[in-house]
Amino acid sequence: MFEIRFTRAAERYLKKIKERGLREAFRDALKKIGADPYIGELKTGSLAGVYCYDVYYSKTNYELAYRIYEEDSQMVVVILAGTRENFYDELKRYMKEFLSSSTVI
Numbered sequence: 001m002f003e004i005r006f007t008r009a010a011e012r013y014l015k016k017i018k019e020r021g022l023r024e025a026f027r028d029a030l031k032k033i034g035a036d037p038y039i040g041e042l043k044t045g046s047l048a049g050v051y052c053y054d055v056y057y058s059k060t061n062y063e064l065a066y067r068i069y070e071e072d073s074q075m076v077v078v079i080l081a082g083t084r085e086n087f088y089d090e091l092k093r094y095m096k097e098f099l100s101s102s103t104v105i
Contacts, residue, residue, distance in 0.1 A: 001034055002035075002037050002074045003034075003073065004078060005076070005077050007077065007078065007079050009094060014026060021057060021058070025057040026062070026064070029053055029055045030064070030078070033053055033066065033076055038051070038068070040053035040066065047088070047091065047095065050079065051067070052065050054084075060083060061083070061084040063087045065078070065079045066079055067079060079094065
């Protein structure tokens, strides 16, 4: 089982979710990722090394973006969460900041 940590952006988004069913959908997705982080889709290009996992709820597609770290310990860092709309543009912008600061909670 991988330890799951969150960036500030991902933690803020997940804390703001008020709808119980959507919270449960994200919780289930995080459990699956913790058990097998390679179930997400590995991105290429400017997002190389980032995995994305789709969360479907109420006819809406949500995404979880994360990286896997196995050097020192088995850890998954959730970088960003949100609806699919403009998700990858926001993720690319955030990755520039994330890689320069590597801020993890």
